[in-house]
Amino acid sequence: MTFTFQPEDLKRDSSKKMSHQHLFPLAMEEDVKTADTKKANRALDHEKENTRSICLLEQKRKVVSSNIDVPPARKSSEELDMDKVTAAMVLTSLSTSPLVRSPPVRPNGTEGLSGSWKEGGGVPSSSSSSGYWSWSAPSDQSNPSTPSPPLSADSFKPVRSPAPQPQPDDGIDEAEASNLLFDEPIPRKRKNSMKVMFKCLWKNCGKVLSTAAGIQKHIRTIHLGRVGDSDYSDGEEDFYYTEIKLNTDSVADGLSSLAPVSPSQSLASPPTFPIPDSSRTETPCAKTETKLMTPLSRSAPTTLYLVHTDHAYQATPPVTIPGSAKFTPNGSSFSISWQSPPVTFTGIPVSPTHNHPVGTGEQRQHTHTVLSSPPRGTVSLRKPRGEGKKCRKVYGMENRDLWCTACRWKKACQRFTD
DNA sequence: GTTGCCGGGGG
DNA sequence: CCCCCGGCAAC
Numbered sequence: 001m002t003f004t005f006q007p008e009d010l011k012r013d014s015s016k017k018m019s020h021q022h023l024f025p026l027a028m029e030e031d032v033k034t035a036d037t038k039k040a041n042r043a044l045d046h047e048k049e050n051t052r053s054i055c056l057l058e059q060k061r062k063v064v065s066s067n068i069d070v071p072p073a074r075k076s077s078e079e080l081d082m083d084k085v086t087a088a089m090v091l092t093s094l095s096t097s098p099l100v101r102s103p104p105v106r107p108n109g110t111e112g113l114s115g116s117w118k119e120g121g122g123v124p125s126s127s128s129s130s131g132y133w134s135w136s137a138p139s140d141q142s143n144p145s146t147p148s149p150p151l152s153a154d155s156f157k158p159v160r161s162p163a164p165q166p167q168p169d170d171g172i173d174e175a176e177a178s179n180l181l182f183d184e185p186i187p188r189k190r191k192n193s194m195k196v197m198f199k200c201l202w203k204n205c206g207k208v209l210s211t212a213a214g215i216q217k218h219i220r221t222i223h224l225g226r227v228g229d230s231d232y233s234d235g236e237e238d239f240y241y242t243e244i245k246l247n248t249d250s251v252a253d254g255l256s257s258l259a260p261v262s263p264s265q266s267l268a269s270p271p272t273f274p275i276p277d278s279s280r281t282e283t284p285c286a287k288t289e290t291k292l293m294t295p296l297s298r299s300a301p302t303t304l305y306l307v308h309t310d311h312a313y314q315a316t317p318p319v320t321i322p323g324s325a326k327f328t329p330n331g332s333s334f335s336i337s338w339q340s341p342p343v344t345f346t347g348i349p350v351s352p353t354h355n356h357p358v359g360t361g362e363q364r365q366h367t368h369t370v371l372s373s374p375p376r377g378t379v380s381l382r383k384p385r386g387e388g389k390k391c392r393k394v395y396g397m398e399n400r401d402l403w404c405t406a407c408r409w410k411k412a413c414q415r416f417t418d
Numbered sequence: 419g420t421t422g423c424c425g426g427g428g429g
Numbered sequence: 430c431c432c433c434c435g436g437c438a439a440c
Contacts, residue, residue, distance in 0.1 A: 385422055385439055392421065409432065412423055 200241050208244070215241045388416050 198215035391403035404415035
């Protein structure tokens, strides 16, 4: 496709050249030999590269768009059929449960198709996707097979819409779907009785209580040191406990059962929290974030929030400690006046304060600060902009290949740092 | 207008 | 990862 175009382009170029100087094609060689024209041509080529590539892209796009339409559509439809088939097959094979489905009409007709499409496709895919489908299948047993995440996300969507399952529980279905958007399947809520417990995450305290109120009170009084006003709750306790779900028969196991905690937002948690709404208004996103963290890291309120490494391009300047900001590690130059930006940057997190929250017993804002920091990261301290000449200015547009890589990528210049 | 470069996207 | 670019703010 592009081949047809490129020669054209070249021709256009050369024709332009030729028209300027000679009409003979042979003359081109001569003209290449002459020094100044050569140079000019090269520069011209460099400059042209941009426009050329643009043209190329545009043309390409046209061609592609006109051509490609058909194959994907067909493929998707095939895929879709396949998925329907497999899904149906799986469902039928799996559903040995009380409610007997009427045998699907489709698979019979299309089974041959699946066979021809891909011989392995029929059988093994059932294993891969069945793991996935098992969630909606009536059988409650946890299927050991694990689907590959990327595939599941993809194959899942097309299948769901065309073949809506006659499932009794549509509500959960939808809730589940929203979860699926984020990451791999969340362990499904067990239908048999699960007990929800609340575990204190405070360091060295693994206290488990059966009620949210209880755990909150525990945290308030024991860890936050708020003895007097037990009524007052600003939702701070939320960060120090987590809810864990237990099978009624299995006894509390701390960590393993902590993992499923994450879906708390979609599960039963809302009703179980008697926390005043007023305090929650600011926390919801923060809270979900905490829930996503691993219990271990979560269990230590003392954890410093990690210095987030910046682009490699700007090396360490933003991270440098105010006092020592005299030398950029890449060594190409030194900066004297880097003080202000780093100061504001590193200063805000108030790391010294939330270094020892336990010691005072006073409830600190540290969780809030830590959690609110990611969004604050969007507040970009733009680099003051180096006053020195950068690659672009030094070498100019035409010598772009002499620029440092960072400059070429339109990143902070590495060569002429200041 | 020009220049430096951040944030984000595509491969 | 590498490569590129839109867009923004500082010149």
